[in-house]
Amino acid sequence: MSHLTFNAIFISDLHIGSDITNYKKLFKFIEDIECKKLFLVGDIIYRNLQEPSLELERFIKLLESKECEVIYIIGNHEKSRKVPMPKILSSVDMHKNYIYQAIKYKILIEHGDSYDTKDKVLQSLKYIDKRTHIKLKNQELKKVIKKYLSHILKAIAKVVLHKSFSRYMILRAKRNRCNTVICGHFHKSAKATDLNINYLNCGDWIGNCTYIAEDFNGDLELYRYY
Numbered sequence: 001m002s003h004l005t006f007n008a009i010f011i012s013d014l015h016i017g018s019d020i021t022n023y024k025k026l027f028k029f030i031e032d033i034e035c036k037k038l039f040l041v042g043d044i045i046y047r048n049l050q051e052p053s054l055e056l057e058r059f060i061k062l063l064e065s066k067e068c069e070v071i072y073i074i075g076n077h078e079k080s081r082k083v084p085m086p087k088i089l090s091s092v093d094m095h096k097n098y099i100y101q102a103i104k105y106k107i108l109i110e111h112g113d114s115y116d117t118k119d120k121v122l123q124s125l126k127y128i129d130k131r132t133h134i135k136l137k138n139q140e141l142k143k144v145i146k147k148y149l150s151h152i153l154k155a156i157a158k159v160v161l162h163k164s165f166s167r168y169m170i171l172r173a174k175r176n177r178c179n180t181v182i183c184g185h186f187h188k189s190a191k192a193t194d195l196n197i198n199y200l201n202c203g204d205w206i207g208n209c210t211y212i213a214e215d216f217n218g219d220l221e222l223y224r225y226y
Protein backbone atom coordinates (compact mmCIF):
# COMPACT_ATOMS: atom_id res chain seq x y z
CA MET A 1 0.00 0.00 0.00
CA SER A 2 1.27 3.47 -0.86
CA HIS A 3 2.04 5.81 2.03
CA LEU A 4 0.02 8.41 0.13
CA THR A 5 -3.33 6.66 0.42
CA PHE A 6 -6.35 8.92 0.76
CA ASN A 7 -10.04 9.04 0.06
CA ALA A 8 -9.68 12.04 -2.26
CA ILE A 9 -6.82 14.16 -3.58
CA PHE A 10 -7.00 17.65 -5.09
CA ILE A 11 -4.36 19.26 -7.32
CA SER A 12 -4.39 22.34 -9.53
CA ASP A 13 -2.26 24.54 -11.77
CA LEU A 14 -0.04 21.86 -13.30
CA HIS A 15 0.33 23.89 -16.52
CA ILE A 16 1.35 20.77 -18.47
CA GLY A 17 2.95 21.92 -21.71
CA SER A 18 4.80 24.83 -20.16
CA ASP A 19 8.53 24.61 -19.48
CA ILE A 20 8.22 25.68 -15.86
CA THR A 21 6.18 22.73 -14.55
CA ASN A 22 8.03 20.42 -12.17
CA TYR A 23 7.32 17.29 -14.24
CA LYS A 24 9.77 15.11 -12.35
CA LYS A 25 7.95 15.62 -9.05
CA LEU A 26 4.50 15.62 -10.65
CA PHE A 27 4.94 12.22 -12.34
CA LYS A 28 6.53 10.73 -9.24
CA PHE A 29 3.62 12.04 -7.16
CA ILE A 30 0.98 10.52 -9.46
CA GLU A 31 2.86 7.20 -9.29
CA ASP A 32 2.93 7.39 -5.50
CA ILE A 33 -0.69 8.18 -4.74
CA GLU A 34 -3.64 5.90 -4.13
CA CYS A 35 -7.10 7.40 -3.82
CA LYS A 36 -10.74 6.85 -4.70
CA LYS A 37 -11.19 10.27 -6.27
CA LEU A 38 -8.67 12.56 -7.88
CA PHE A 39 -9.83 16.13 -8.49
CA LEU A 40 -7.98 18.15 -11.13
CA VAL A 41 -8.83 21.68 -10.07
CA GLY A 42 -8.10 23.61 -13.29
CA ASP A 43 -5.16 24.93 -15.32
CA ILE A 44 -4.08 21.34 -15.81
CA ILE A 45 -2.86 22.01 -19.33
CA TYR A 46 -1.01 25.09 -20.46
CA ARG A 47 -2.97 27.44 -22.73
CA ASN A 48 -0.59 27.02 -25.73
CA LEU A 49 -0.10 23.27 -25.40
CA GLN A 50 -0.31 21.54 -28.76
CA GLU A 51 -0.30 17.86 -29.59
CA PRO A 52 1.68 15.71 -29.62
CA SER A 53 2.87 16.40 -26.10
CA LEU A 54 4.94 13.72 -24.42
CA GLU A 55 4.31 15.20 -20.99
CA LEU A 56 0.53 15.17 -21.39
CA GLU A 57 0.59 11.63 -22.80
CA ARG A 58 2.69 10.47 -19.87
CA PHE A 59 0.36 12.19 -17.42
CA ILE A 60 -2.78 10.62 -18.94
CA LYS A 61 -1.14 7.16 -19.03
CA LEU A 62 -0.25 7.48 -15.36
CA LEU A 63 -3.83 8.48 -14.53
CA GLU A 64 -5.18 5.52 -16.49
CA SER A 65 -2.97 3.16 -14.52
CA LYS A 66 -4.67 4.32 -11.31
CA GLU A 67 -7.86 2.82 -10.01
CA CYS A 68 -9.46 6.12 -9.20
CA GLU A 69 -12.20 8.32 -10.51
CA VAL A 70 -10.76 11.46 -12.09
CA ILE A 71 -12.85 14.63 -11.95
CA TYR A 72 -11.60 17.43 -14.19
CA ILE A 73 -12.59 21.03 -13.40
CA ILE A 74 -11.60 23.63 -15.97
CA GLY A 75 -9.54 26.75 -15.32
CA ASN A 76 -8.71 29.82 -17.37
CA HIS A 77 -6.00 27.95 -19.31
CA GLU A 78 -8.59 25.42 -20.53
CA LYS A 79 -11.05 28.21 -21.37
CA SER A 80 -8.79 30.64 -23.20
CA ARG A 81 -7.09 28.33 -25.69
CA LYS A 82 -6.21 29.58 -29.15
CA VAL A 83 -5.33 26.05 -30.34
CA PRO A 84 -7.80 23.13 -30.17
CA MET A 85 -8.09 21.02 -27.04
CA PRO A 86 -5.73 18.01 -27.17
CA LYS A 87 -7.50 14.98 -28.66
CA ILE A 88 -6.22 12.82 -25.86
CA LEU A 89 -8.62 14.71 -23.56
CA SER A 90 -11.67 14.44 -25.83
CA SER A 91 -13.31 11.69 -23.78
CA VAL A 92 -12.72 13.43 -20.46
CA ASP A 93 -15.75 15.05 -18.81
CA MET A 94 -14.97 18.63 -17.88
CA HIS A 95 -16.81 20.62 -15.24
CA LYS A 96 -17.05 24.34 -14.69
CA ASN A 97 -17.39 23.63 -11.01
CA TYR A 98 -18.30 20.66 -8.87
CA ILE A 99 -20.00 20.06 -5.55
CA TYR A 100 -18.54 17.12 -3.70
CA GLN A 101 -20.34 15.71 -0.69
CA ALA A 102 -17.28 14.54 1.20
CA ILE A 103 -17.21 12.48 4.40
CA LYS A 104 -17.35 15.51 6.73
CA TYR A 105 -17.79 18.50 4.45
CA LYS A 106 -19.84 19.72 1.53
CA ILE A 107 -17.21 21.10 -0.80
CA LEU A 108 -17.50 23.55 -3.67
CA ILE A 109 -14.63 22.90 -6.09
CA GLU A 110 -13.87 25.64 -8.57
CA HIS A 111 -10.65 26.85 -10.19
CA GLY A 112 -11.14 30.46 -9.04
CA ASP A 113 -10.65 32.46 -12.23
CA SER A 114 -14.11 34.01 -11.97
CA TYR A 115 -12.26 36.38 -9.64
CA ASP A 116 -10.16 38.27 -12.15
CA THR A 117 -6.86 38.68 -10.37
CA LYS A 118 -4.88 40.35 -13.13
CA ASP A 119 -7.37 43.18 -13.49
CA LYS A 120 -7.51 43.68 -9.76
CA VAL A 121 -3.70 43.72 -9.45
CA LEU A 122 -3.43 46.29 -12.22
CA GLN A 123 -6.23 48.38 -10.73
CA SER A 124 -4.63 48.45 -7.30
CA LEU A 125 -1.16 49.16 -8.70
CA LYS A 126 -2.49 52.08 -10.76
CA TYR A 127 -4.29 53.37 -7.68
CA ILE A 128 -1.15 53.16 -5.57
CA ASP A 129 0.97 54.64 -8.36
CA LYS A 130 -1.31 57.66 -8.68
CA ARG A 131 -0.83 58.40 -5.02
CA THR A 132 2.91 57.97 -5.02
CA HIS A 133 4.68 61.22 -5.86
CA ILE A 134 8.42 61.26 -5.69
CA LYS A 135 9.94 64.74 -5.84
CA LEU A 136 13.49 64.09 -6.94
CA LYS A 137 15.67 65.96 -9.41
CA ASN A 138 17.94 63.00 -10.05
CA GLN A 139 16.00 61.03 -12.69
CA GLU A 140 18.19 57.91 -12.39
CA LEU A 141 17.66 57.71 -8.65
CA LYS A 142 13.96 58.32 -9.14
CA LYS A 143 13.84 55.37 -11.56
CA VAL A 144 15.59 53.05 -9.11
CA ILE A 145 13.34 54.08 -6.23
CA LYS A 146 10.22 53.65 -8.37
CA LYS A 147 11.41 50.20 -9.45
CA TYR A 148 11.96 48.99 -5.88
CA LEU A 149 8.77 50.59 -4.71
CA SER A 150 6.86 48.78 -7.41
CA HIS A 151 8.36 45.41 -6.29
CA ILE A 152 7.30 46.08 -2.71
CA LEU A 153 3.85 47.24 -3.78
CA LYS A 154 3.36 44.15 -5.92
CA ALA A 155 4.23 41.92 -2.97
CA ILE A 156 1.80 43.81 -0.75
CA ALA A 157 -0.88 43.72 -3.45
CA LYS A 158 -0.48 39.94 -3.66
CA VAL A 159 -1.07 39.49 0.06
CA VAL A 160 -4.05 41.86 0.09
CA LEU A 161 -5.47 40.31 -3.05
CA HIS A 162 -5.15 36.79 -1.71
CA LYS A 163 -7.21 37.88 1.25
CA SER A 164 -9.93 39.30 -1.00
CA PHE A 165 -9.66 36.30 -3.33
CA SER A 166 -10.19 33.85 -0.48
CA ARG A 167 -13.11 35.95 0.82
CA TYR A 168 -14.65 35.93 -2.66
CA MET A 169 -14.33 32.12 -2.89
CA ILE A 170 -15.76 31.72 0.61
CA LEU A 171 -18.82 33.75 -0.38
CA ARG A 172 -19.23 31.56 -3.47
CA ALA A 173 -19.21 28.49 -1.23
CA LYS A 174 -21.84 30.09 1.00
CA ARG A 175 -24.03 30.90 -1.99
CA ASN A 176 -23.81 27.25 -3.05
CA ARG A 177 -24.71 26.06 0.46
CA CYS A 178 -21.28 24.49 0.96
CA ASN A 179 -19.19 24.70 4.12
CA THR A 180 -15.87 24.30 2.34
CA VAL A 181 -14.30 25.59 -0.85
CA ILE A 182 -11.31 24.12 -2.66
CA CYS A 183 -9.71 26.09 -5.49
CA GLY A 184 -6.45 26.95 -7.21
CA HIS A 185 -5.60 29.78 -9.61
CA PHE A 186 -3.69 31.91 -7.11
CA HIS A 187 -0.60 29.62 -7.04
CA LYS A 188 -0.49 30.06 -3.31
CA SER A 189 -1.42 27.06 -1.21
CA ALA A 190 -3.54 27.90 1.82
CA LYS A 191 -5.80 26.50 4.50
CA ALA A 192 -7.96 28.84 6.54
CA THR A 193 -11.42 29.28 8.00
CA ASP A 194 -13.46 32.45 7.65
CA LEU A 195 -17.21 33.04 8.17
CA ASN A 196 -17.35 29.40 9.32
CA ILE A 197 -16.30 28.25 5.85
CA ASN A 198 -13.10 26.33 5.18
CA TYR A 199 -10.96 27.73 2.40
CA LEU A 200 -8.30 25.52 0.85
CA ASN A 201 -6.11 26.40 -2.09
CA CYS A 202 -4.18 23.63 -3.89
CA GLY A 203 -1.17 25.83 -4.79
CA ASP A 204 0.59 24.70 -7.96
CA TRP A 205 3.10 22.26 -9.48
CA ILE A 206 5.53 24.93 -10.62
CA GLY A 207 7.29 26.12 -7.50
CA ASN A 208 5.12 24.67 -4.74
CA CYS A 209 4.28 21.02 -5.54
CA THR A 210 1.41 21.00 -3.05
CA TYR A 211 -1.84 19.05 -2.81
CA ILE A 212 -4.90 18.73 -0.62
CA ALA A 213 -6.09 15.38 0.61
CA GLU A 214 -9.16 14.02 2.37
CA ASP A 215 -8.28 11.10 4.61
CA PHE A 216 -10.61 8.23 5.50
CA ASN A 217 -11.84 10.08 8.61
CA GLY A 218 -12.95 12.92 6.36
CA ASP A 219 -10.28 15.38 7.51
CA LEU A 220 -8.83 17.74 4.92
CA GLU A 221 -5.16 18.63 4.97
CA LEU A 222 -2.72 20.55 2.83
CA TYR A 223 0.59 18.84 1.99
CA ARG A 224 3.82 19.59 0.20
CA TYR A 225 5.27 16.76 -1.89
CA TYR A 226 9.01 16.15 -1.40
Ligand SMILES: [Mn+2]
Pocket residue numbers: 043075076077111113184185186
Ligand atom coordinates in the same frame (compact mmCIF):
# COMPACT_ATOMS: atom_id res chain seq x y z
MN1 LIG B 1 -5.62 29.93 -13.27
